[in-house]
Amino acid sequence: MPTYVFHMHDGASVAPQEEAVEATDIHQARDLAEMRLLLSNQFTHVEVFQEGRELLRLKRDGRG
Template identity: 60%
Template sequence: MPTYIFHLHDGPAVAPNTESVEAHDDQEARSLAELRLILSSAFTHVEIERDCVELARLHRDSQGPRSD
């Protein structure tokens, strides 16, 4: 199974938490990242990475992508 890296963010001034996750494919990794956001209110968004390439960024419903 491929290994994915989740960069979990709690605002712009705090370094992200990094977690390694194994998933069957990109869709499963995305689903796991969505669950990670839902299960912890500490994080505002997550970046999903595989092989040093960012695949997606997911934000909480109350947090939109930043334009800066």
């Protein structure tokens, strides 16, 4: 399975927390990133990378 890296942001002045996940494709990676945002109020947005290239960016409720 491909590996995706989530950059989870807690604000503009804080370095993002990185988390590597395995997913079957970008659709599953997007679902996992959405769940990460929903399960924690700590993060404002998440960027999803594969092989160093940003594939998508998700924001919580328009914040970020």
